[in-house]
Amino acid sequence: MPIITLPDGSQREFKSAITPADVAADIGPGLAKAALGARVNGELVGLDHKIEADADMSLITPPRGDDPCDPDALWLLRHSAAHVMAEAVQQSIPGAMLVYGPPVEEGFYYDIALPEGASISTDDFPDLESRMAKIIEADRPFTRSELSIDDGLERLKREGSKYKLDNAERAIEAGADGLSWYATGEPNQDWDDLCKGPHLPSTGKIGGFKIMSVAASSWHGDVDSDRLTRLYGTAFPDRKRLAKHLEQLEEARKRDHRVIGRKLGLFKIDEMVGQGLVLWTPAGAIVRQELQDFIGHELKRQGYEQVFTPHIAKLDLFRTSGHFPYYQDSQYPPVVDPEAMRQLVNENCTCGELSNRLREGDLDGYLLKPMNCPMHIRIFSSEQRSYRDLPVRLAEFGTVYRYEQSGELGGMLRVRGFTQDDAHLFCTEEQLQDEIAGCLELVQIIFKTLGIEAFDVRVGLRDPDASKYVGDPAHWERAEEACRAAAETLGVDWVAEEGEAAFYGPKIDFVVRDAIGRKWQLGTVQVDYNLPERFDLNYVGSDNTPHRPVMIHRAPFGSMERFIGFLIEHFAGAFPTWLAPEQIRVLPVSEKSEAYARSVHDDLLSAGRRVSLDAGSDRLQARIRIAAEQKIPYILVVGPRDAEAGSVSVRARGIERDLGAVPLQAFLEAVRVEVEERTSGAVEALFTGETAV
């Protein structure tokens, strides 16, 4: 006689086996009608799930009013919507074979193997959507039917879909004791799909849905396997929430760094220059320079030494480091010495031979550097090092070149030439933990100063049963422990990811999301046992014998390109005063005040501010609008009254009104504080009276 315990602690007893639907009905008809599914002893189940023993149960219902939607409710909606979409596709394209259709973060997708010659394009979406709408309108029940493994496999073989058969075999391997199908309607009569479930009670619960995009995918994520078509969609309990979601996507696109970057003239990627190669225009260059100065200051404090190294080096260097030819596919092809090139031409050397000779080392060439570390290592080993010298910390804003696949490139977030705020630390085993901590401190300072709060910390560790790693397991143990301990000091949640370590050592990565939700790695701290070995690095210990140093690679920004791309989206182009390409714009009310405006402008300029004067023929309103759209932090409007009083009338970005007039010197001082302390609010404080200047 099952006793069901509800989330509020109340209990209900039933005479025989029941389902969540029965429990809901027992509580009330409204709930029974609204329920989408349930959690029984923590497991997400459908309303038709049989409960035979005592259980904790909570019912999953659509959100009320403006409440956020329960993740379980979204999961059910989207899983079921994926089925409805699949049915629509199979109606529209006979012979389309379904592969795999899970809910994902923002919706769901279904991977489909289309028959030869068929394709789905965005033009097909309206038709597919109207087919889906009909299925949803019919409010057909999702009904589960089960077969034994043998009968189920037989059915799948009869139906002839190798994909579904593969899914079933995988499920059996994972321990399934039967196979289940979900029909939208009557089993063996209406459309159905092999599926573990659970699903909504009926299609009518899908209140709002939309097919979002179509893309290619490959079976089992293997590019050499079958090419599949992946249809993405999303679903919500109601149309209002769908509309809101679409609106948010629209808003997010306005934050896109490619859109803002163009509007504010921050950078340009020119096809004549090359894919993934960034031109930093004057405004963007200011942001970059300010960030470099900022981190440069912290580096000095932490005892780093600045170095500079070339963009290109002999192939042999990268053979020694292992970067060439191991990562050859993601490098620009090597450059061959002109003399050697002439010789090769005389020999009628083919491209294939040339490539072979470069790979084998019969011919030396030069490589655009994919990494800075080999050069920093050569600086380290350029003199005899004592344990007293360690740690040695060599820093460089080093530009590296990687031939990323063309389909991967995007704005500034994935490029082919980028500048890392790179450094390599050479230290003893004993120093490792402190050095890692120092690196994390840098990342924290950066994130805190810039107000970056939404980020993930990932600690990449060894895969316990893999042997692909270099270095002494005891050292690994210690390094991993050092990484965990250092991550712990951050005071934020972090996740340990086994198998995500580099082959040469464990690492700590900082991951953020862009405007459309994609994840990108920014800062990274990596321990390396491999390169010290390859380059035979050593230092003389207190015991007067040579020892191998440990290396740390670290880049708190990651790369200037990706970091600033992200930062543009983080601030939606509205950089804080210290970073803003233009900090202040002075607008004379009319020509009569132009001379005073100019003197204000000149004073600000002498004080080191980035300022401009707009004395154009547009009306004041128009000039304010133009300056506001440029996201300039402060607009100073000056007219005859200001000229008389030696004041400026201040408008701060984001506040759509005149804050009032203050003496120029007071404004200057407040801006100085914002810039030098890399904070904001000092100017506004002039008007709230919190800080009298």
Place this chain on the structure above:
RNA sequence: GCCACCGUAGCUCAGUGGUAGAGCACACCCUUGGUAAGGGUGAGGUCACGGGUUCAAGUCCCGUCGGUGGCUCCA
């Protein structure tokens, strides 16, 4: 690299087989205006590039280049 879609003025976009358009931006003129677009005139295009089909191609077909979203990859 793979799949789908896209490429028209500096930017955002309209134009689907028959004489290349709009708004913003730009230049000049008028306007001198106290807080988010005053008015006028003008300049600006090998419709990404190369081939093909057609009496006729921005429009249809093929290829190349570039972009976008995914997939895969990411030292």
